[in-house]
Amino acid sequence: MSEKTLYIVQQFEKQGRKLVQGRQMEFKTSDEARGRAERDAERVAGVVAVAQTVDTETGEVLEEPEILAHYGELPPGMLGD
Incomplete structure (x- = not known):
């Protein structure tokens, strides 16, 4: 298994x-x-930056995303509320 952390906006x-x-x-x-x-x-209107660790071989998400920054209006539940 090969892991990679993606930084996504x-x-x-x-x-x-x-x-x-x-x-x-x-x-x-x-x-x-x-x-x-x-x-x-x-x-x-809104923007979020997240770190997400995935298995590069299967594309499987290995951990819950970590919110790095967020601004403005986001969809309900995006911040775990």
Whole structure:
């Protein structure tokens, strides 16, 4: 089994009254992901940066995602609430 930690930024946009997923990007480090999320906060309804460990052979998620940063409006339950 080969593990890899992915650093992902997920944007959310408003379409009318609905909050929908926007662009998703992957970064090499947690600092890069946090920085992008902070910059995106001014341009989108919401944004979250997460670290996710996966098995590179199977694609299986090995751990719950770790929230690195979040700004604005996010879907219900995204922050474990």
